[in-house]
Amino acid sequence: MAEISKIDAIQILDSRGMPTISARVTLGSSALAYSMVPSGASTGSREAIELRDKQRAFNGKSVLKAVDNINSIISKALIGRDIFNQHEIDSIMQKLDGTSNKANLGANAILAISLCTIKAAAIEQKVELFQYLNSLYKLRFGDALKMSLPIPMMNIINGGEHANNNIDIQEFMIMPIGAASFSEGVMWCSEIYQALKLQLSQLGLSTAVGDEGGFAPNLRSNKEALELIEKSVAVAGYKFGEEIALSLDCAASEFFKDGKYLLKGDNLSLTSHEFADYLNDLYQGYPIVSIEDGMDENDREGWKFLTHLMGSKCNLVGDDLFVTNVKELQKGIDDNIANSILVKINQIGTISETLDTIALANQNKFSAIMSHRSGETEDSSIADLAVGLGVGQIKTGAPCRSDRNSKYNRLLWIEHDFPEIKYAKFNLD
Ligand code: PGA
Ligand code: ZN
Numbered sequence: 001m002a003e004i005s006k007i008d009a010i011q012i013l014d015s016r017g018m019p020t021i022s023a024r025v026t027l028g029s030s031a032l033a034y035s036m037v038p039s040g041a042s043t044g045s046r047e048a049i050e051l052r053d054k055q056r057a058f059n060g061k062s063v064l065k066a067v068d069n070i071n072s073i074i075s076k077a078l079i080g081r082d083i084f085n086q087h088e089i090d091s092i093m094q095k096l097d098g099t100s101n102k103a104n105l106g107a108n109a110i111l112a113i114s115l116c117t118i119k120a121a122a123i124e125q126k127v128e129l130f131q132y133l134n135s136l137y138k139l140r141f142g143d144a145l146k147m148s149l150p151i152p153m154m155n156i157i158n159g160g161e162h163a164n165n166n167i168d169i170q171e172f173m174i175m176p177i178g179a180a181s182f183s184e185g186v187m188w189c190s191e192i193y194q195a196l197k198l199q200l201s202q203l204g205l206s207t208a209v210g211d212e213g214g215f216a217p218n219l220r221s222n223k224e225a226l227e228l229i230e231k232s233v234a235v236a237g238y239k240f241g242e243e244i245a246l247s248l249d250c251a252a253s254e255f256f257k258d259g260k261y262l263l264k265g266d267n268l269s270l271t272s273h274e275f276a277d278y279l280n281d282l283y284q285g286y287p288i289v290s291i292e293d294g295m296d297e298n299d300r301e302g303w304k305f306l307t308h309l310m311g312s313k314c315n316l317v318g319d320d321l322f323v324t325n326v327k328e329l330q331k332g333i334d335d336n337i338a339n340s341i342l343v344k345i346n347q348i349g350t351i352s353e354t355l356d357t358i359a360l361a362n363q364n365k366f367s368a369i370m371s372h373r374s375g376e377t378e379d380s381s382i383a384d385l386a387v388g389l390g391v392g393q394i395k396t397g398a399p400c401r402s403d404r405n406s407k408y409n410r411l412l413w414i415e416h417d418f419p420e421i422k423y424a425k426f427n428l429d
Contacts, residue, residue: 002083002124003028009070009112011063014039014375015403016211019062022377023070023112025120027083033119036377037108038346041211042161042170042251044297044320046328048349049099051106066106073105074113083121086136090114090352107349114350115381129381130414133388136351141359148424149182149415150370150386150394151175152408153247153290154189156196156232157217157225158210158398159265160251162374165206165218168263171249172214172225173395174233175289177426178243182415185423186408188238190399196232211374213398221266226286241287245426249292249395250279253320256296272302276309283314289426290369292317292342303337315340315367315428324348326356333364340367342395345382358389372396376403380410387414392424 006026014020020039026032039050051066077092093113097105122132130147138144154174159167174192176185196215200207205217219225226246233240252275255262261275262268270278272295279294291310295302297320307316319342322328332338341361345354361368370386372395386394394411397404414421 002121004078004081004083004117007070007075007078007113009067009109011067012036012377014377015401016375018375019058020375020377021063021067021070021108021112023116025083025113025116027120027124029124031120031123033116033123035112035116035119035381036379037112037115038373038377038379039108039375040344040346040373041375042254042320044253044323044347046297046323046325047347048101048107049103050108050346063106063108066109069105069109070113074109078113083117083124086114086118086121087140087352089117090350093350102349107346110349111346114352115345115379118351119381128414129384130388133385134390137355137359137389140355143362145388145390147387147390147421148392149411149421150392151177151424151426152182152185152189153369153393153395154193154398155212155214155249155395156189156193156229156398158212158214159216159225160254162212163210163216165216166265167219167222167225168255168265169222169225169248170251170254171212171292172229173247173249174229175245175247175426176243177245177289178239179423182411182423186399186412188236188244191236192229192232192238192244193399195235196228199228199232199235209398209400212372213400213404219265222263222282223285226282230286245287245289247290247292247315248282248288249319250294251320252293253296256299272299273305276302276306279306280309283310288314289428290315290317290340293319293321297321300335300337304335307337307339311339313428317342317369319344319371324354324357326353326360329357329360329366333360333366338366340369342369342371343391344371344373345385346373354385355389358391367392369393369395372404372407378403378406380406383407383410383414387411387421392426
C-alpha cells in the first residue's frame, strides 16, 4: 500500500499548439509522476468525450473545466487511496463521472490521472513502467504476456484530416518487418524517410510535414503516394515486401458521404463494394499487410464485405470502428468484422479499460496496435504500454518531430537496457 497524497493538474499545449491537460500525482513517500494527454483530429463518433470549454479562450478549445475537475472533484476522491490499486482508482473516477462516455468529468481529465497513477505506481515500486503494466495485466487476467519491442508503423506520407493536401488516405506507413532489431528498424525507416524527402524536393513537391511528421505533398492519387514510397525504399537500399512492408490508415469515415466513398484525388465516388475492390487492387500491387478503417465506422455491411474479401490475407484494423471500447470490439467479433484493433488510451479514458480491451482482443486472436493521436505531447507512455502488453506493433508517426520521436526514443532506451526483450515478429494471425 502506498497512499496518494496530492493530485494537481494544469493546462499545457499539445503538438498542434492546442490546449491539453498535464497532471501530477504525488505519493506519501514523495515519489511523483507527470502525465500529458493526447488529442485526435479524425475522431470516431463513439469515442469517450474530450471536455473542452467552448468559450472565447483558445477559440473554444481550452480545457480549464477538465483541469478543475481534476483539482477539485477527482483529487478529493482519490487522496489517501492506494496507488497500487489501479482498478479501484479507475472505477472511482468512472463512478464519479457517472456516464458511459465520461462526458461529465471528461475523458481527458480521467485519462490524465489514470496515466499518472500507473507511472507513480511504477516509480514507487522501483520498476520500469512497462514492467509495471505487464504485472498489472497478469494480476488482473492471470496471463503473463510476453513482452516485445514493437514493430513501428511509421506514417511517412500524411493525407486526409492531418494535412492540407488532396490525398484521401490519411496515412501511408512503412513497417520494417525484416529488421533484426528495433533500432535497426528505426534506422531503415529514417533512411527511407530521408530518401522520400529528397525525391519530393527533386520533383518540386513540398517537403513540409503534416501533424504526424509525415510529408504532405499534393499528389495526383493514392497510388502516386505508394509509388513514391516504393521508389524511396529502393533508393535507401531495402527490399520492398521482404524487409519493408506497408500499412494504410484510410480513416474512411472522413470521406464517406451519403453512402459513397469520395476520393477527391482519384476523382472517384465508390460504393462500399467498389471501395473494398479498390483497396484489394492496392493490395495486389503493393506489399500492404495492414489496412486501418478501410470502411466508415457505421458501414457494417461494407466492413463485412471487406473482411470477407481481405480478412484472411491482411490485417484489417478497427480504429474509429472500435474506439478501444470493449463493447464495440465485442460487437465486431460477434459480427465477424475486422481482425485487428487500434488501441488509443484517450478513446476510452482509463488504463484499466484499455487493458480490458486488449484482453478481449487477445482472447479472440485479434492483433492489437498501440497508437498515438495526431495531437501529441512529449509523454512517451504508449511506448511502455506497447512493450509491457506485448502487442507487437506501435503506430506513432514519422521518424520526425519530438512528439513522435519521444516514443521511438523511449523504445531505443528500453532495447538498450533490456536486451532480453526481443523485437516482435510480424505475423498475420
Ligand atoms: P487521430 O488520427 O489521432 O487524428 O484520430 C489517428 C488515426 O486515425 O489513427
Ligand atoms: Zn486511424
